[in-house]
Amino acid sequence: MGMRLTEEEFAELSGQLQVDANGNVDLPNLMEAVKAITGKVDIKNLETVLGNMGIKLTDKELEDLNQNLPVSVDNKVALKTLKDEVKAFTGEKIDSSDLQNILKDMGIELTDMEHKHLLKTLPIDAHEKVFQNRLLKDVRYNKRGKVDVNNLDPVLEAMEVKLTEQELNLIKDLLNGYKKVDLKNLMDKVEAVTGEEVDINDLGTVLRNMGIELTDKELSQLVKNLPVDNGKVYQRRLLDGIKFLKGGKIDSSKVDAVLGNMGMDLTEKELKDITQNLQVDEGNVDVNKLDTLLENMGISIKEKEFMDLIERLPDADKGKIKLNTLMEELSTALGEQIDVSDVYDALKDMKVEVTDKEYFNLVKTLPLDGFSSKMIPDCYQVVLFNHF
Incomplete structure (x- = not known):
């Protein structure tokens, strides 16, 4: 018949076919099974193909799935690959009547009222089922329910949060004295410890917005040493990597903002001491735009504090400082950690x-x-x- 199958494809085909008492299979059934295993789907017909499989995705879900499919040069994807990717993307279908128990296994307890709200927002099909990943997406977005402080691991896994032991212990310190907390409260503490997620492709822009400038070589070195997960890294981990990176420069007009982003809050006097002692090299910063820069970084500063800061800043023609020099001065001003x-x-x-x-x-x-x-x-x- 001119068809060649790999050993894996042949094994899968053998497992799907129904064999009669004489050891024969129905030819049309054989052809359908072969097509299902070896066939390809044109990506432009993706929505129709999924519909024929009984799977209806939102426009956003279709877009996300499209981006993750291994598409060939002719814009096609193997049908088997598509099925595997869709299953990984949506998760198994679960019974909507069992949602509270499923969430409880994840360490999340819902009240009856929260459960009712959940049922109203989830896209439940005609068979009273819902994709598991849609449930998890709703949980991550709405943050309903309470969690046991002494059993955070399953909750964090469901929320797709991967913490170091040190980060987890810090969160537990922040929740010390509580037996149960709202899921939202927990996630607020997580963000306080880790910072927001940053797309690895946006690092240069994110750092520049913070007032930190790296060369392409320095940025490449930084990326190699960052704990990246699914193309993202937590802001605190990014800034920790920056602390130990030799080289890099920051705008002297953004010293307060950079230190704040690194979790280091200075008093007015400490900031003055550091700014006065910093070594500055070439580069210009428009001091007249300093108030706008601080505002864009979300830093609120009193008028007197702002004027004192302006007086302490280097001249406009000396606008940048070495990052490692800044860290040395910071250590001198604040003492040992x-x-x-x-x-x-x-x-x-x-x-x-x-x-x-x-x-x-x-x-x-x-x-x-x-x-x-x-x-x-x-x-x-x-x-x-x-x-x-």
Whole structure:
């Protein structure tokens, strides 16, 4: 018949065919099975083909699926590949009457009212079923229900959040004292620790908007060392990678914004000290546009603070600084970083005694960076404030 199958295709075909008592198969059934395994679909007919398979996708879902299909030069995709990709894209179909139990297995508990709202928003088919991934998409978007603080792993997996052990411990510290929290509350804490997701293809633009400029070589080196997942990286991890990157420059007019993005909040005096001591090289920054830059970075600054900042900035013809120089000056101004778990020992070294309640309040009050560290001067200042 002029057809050649791979061993894998032949094995799949053999498993699908119905054989009679004499060991024969029906020829039309054989041809249909072969077509299903080896056939190709023109990408322009994708919606029609999926409809014939009983699968109806939204325009956005069709667009997303299209982007992930391995299409050949003639704009076609193997039918078997299409089926596999669609299954991975939509997930299994699940019974809508069992949604609460399914979500409970993921660590998410819904009230009866939340369950009713969920049923109203999900695209449930005529057979009372819904694609699993559509359920998960709704959960991620609407963030309904409560979660057990002591069992966060299944919830984070359902929300497609992959954390380091250090990040997870920091989130648990932020939720300390709670047994259950709203899913939205949990996800707010996650974003506070990790920052928003950044598309790896937009890194150059994102960093420039933060006031950080890298050469193509520096950007390539940075990307190689970032923990990228599905083409994205968390903002805090990006900024942590920046901290250890040799080279790179930042606009001196954006010092406050860059440090803020790195999770380092400076007092007015600390910012002045750093800005005064920074080494500046060639490059121009329009100081007259500084207020606009700060506003675009979401930084609110009082008029007096703004005027003081302007006075401390280098001349307009000295607009850029070395990033590693900035970090050295920052370390000098703020002191040594300590892990949140070592705060108690640091207080003992300073000969400061605190009660358990005072210690807990102190940990909540101190400024954290993205990796559960605090500056010793900050620790000492807050202790003095609380005691005197």
